Amino acid sequence: MIVTLRVGVFGAGGRMGSTVCRAVSDDPGLELVAAIDPHHAGIDLRQVAGIESDLHVVPGADALADAGADVVVDFTQLEAARANLDWCAEHGVHAVVGTTGFTTTDLDHLRGAFGASNCFIAPNFAIGAVLMMRFAEQAAPWFDSAEIIELHHDDKVDAPSGTAMLTVERMARASQDWAADPTSIEVLDGARGGKGPAGIPVHSVRLRGLVAHQEVLLGTTGQTLVIRHDSYDRSSYMPGVLLALKIVPERPGVTVGLDTLLDL
Numbered sequence: 001m002i003v004t005l006r007v008g009v010f011g012a013g014g015r016m017g018s019t020v021c022r023a024v025s026d027d028p029g030l031e032l033v034a035a036i037d038p039h040h041a042g043i044d045l046r047q048v049a050g051i052e053s054d055l056h057v058v059p060g061a062d063a064l065a066d067a068g069a070d071v072v073v074d075f076t077q078l079e080a081a082r083a084n085l086d087w088c089a090e091h092g093v094h095a096v097v098g099t100t101g102f103t104t105t106d107l108d109h110l111r112g113a114f115g116a117s118n119c120f121i122a123p124n125f126a127i128g129a130v131l132m133m134r135f136a137e138q139a140a141p142w143f144d145s146a147e148i149i150e151l152h153h154d155d156k157v158d159a160p161s162g163t164a165m166l167t168v169e170r171m172a173r174a175s176q177d178w179a180a181d182p183t184s185i186e187v188l189d190g191a192r193g194g195k196g197p198a199g200i201p202v203h204s205v206r207l208r209g210l211v212a213h214q215e216v217l218l219g220t221t222g223q224t225l226v227i228r229h230d231s232y233d234r235s236s237y238m239p240g241v242l243l244a245l246k247i248v249p250e251r252p253g254v255t256v257g258l259d260t261l262l263d264l
Contacts, residue, residue: 006033007245008069008093010084012057013040013048015155016075016098016234021049023238024073030245033067036060061087071245074099077157082106089113096244097121098237100162111254120248122258123162125240129214130258132229133167136216139225140174143218147193151205151213159204160194163214166257171216172197 007024011017012035024032032053035045041059048057061084064072071094074081081099088095089110094117102110102121110119124130140146150164178198186192193201212231217224231237240258247261 004029004031005245005249006031006068006070008032008034008036008064008067008072010036010061010072010074010080011076012045013037013043014075016237017073018049019234019238020073020075020241021045022051023235023242024245025049025051025053027242030242033069034058034063034072036063061091064093065091069093071096071248073097073241073245078102085110085119086113088117088119089115092116094248095119096241096248098123098125098241101158102162107254107256114254118248118251119254120244120251121254121256122240122244123166124212125237125244125258126212126229126231127240127258127262128236129163129212129229129231130240130262132214132216132227133163133170134259135227136167136218137170137174139216139218139227140171141177143175143220143225144177144179145220146171146178146216146218147201147203148196149203149205149215149217151207151210153210153212154206154208156206159206160196160202161204161212161214163212164202164204165196167214167216168196168198168200168202171200 007030009017009020012021024030035055035057037057038059040057043057045053045055073096074084075098078101100123148164150161183192193203196202214229216227
């Protein structure tokens with residue numbers, strides 16, 4: 001017997017949200033039952049997502065309860081996501097979250113809040129990006145120095161990205177033996193980027209025309225290694241989102257990172 005999951009989408013009128021709506025609508029194992037976005041309320045979903053649907057975008061989460069949603073997807077902004085996830089925890093609805101910027105305090109709060117339902121959070125749903133992070137973690141003990149350059153579209157409000165922060169955290173756990181930064185004169189403040197865990201520099205670029213890109217540069221005597229991932233279109237995230245949607249009902253509590261679903 002095939003069970004169809006009923007799915008709601010927070011931020012349905014945004015670029016990521018509308019892409020999620022299309023992906024859910026195209027998947028035979030999922031049913032799109034609610035689209036929430038206070039900035040696009042009242043608009044026919046066909047206008048914002050280009051799909052055949054009788055749904056209209058609504059302003060509030062109560063539509064999820066009315067529609068009997070089993071799981072929701074959240075690609076919004078941090079403050080909105082915090083409120084959205086509290087609603088999901090209170091109403092027993094599973095959540096798949098691509099919003100970034102959650103703190104350790106946020107995650108501790110969510111672990112305490114989710115009991116009747118589950119929550120899955122990932123800073124990046126592109127499978128290639130997950131592999132990039134894993135490769136960087138594996139390479140870290142074999143190199144003396146490293147830097148990360150992350151590049152995103154000009155609508156992204158947080159810097160560094162969640163992907164960059166998770167990458168540097170994993171590299172720092174893999175090795176604490178990094179060479180000191182030789183820079184003694186910084187002509188422009190911040191020219192050497194922000195210092196992440198273990199002092200690894202992280203540089204953020206925000207530029208029109210980009211989507212999401214990251215380079216991990218590692219160096220040691222006589223050689224370098226560059227690991228790069230590029231997302232040229234938001235459709236690159238959808239296989240990971242759909243995988244998480246189908247697995248989250250079976251993952252008790254709060255799970256962080258797509259790699260936990262890929263046995264990496």
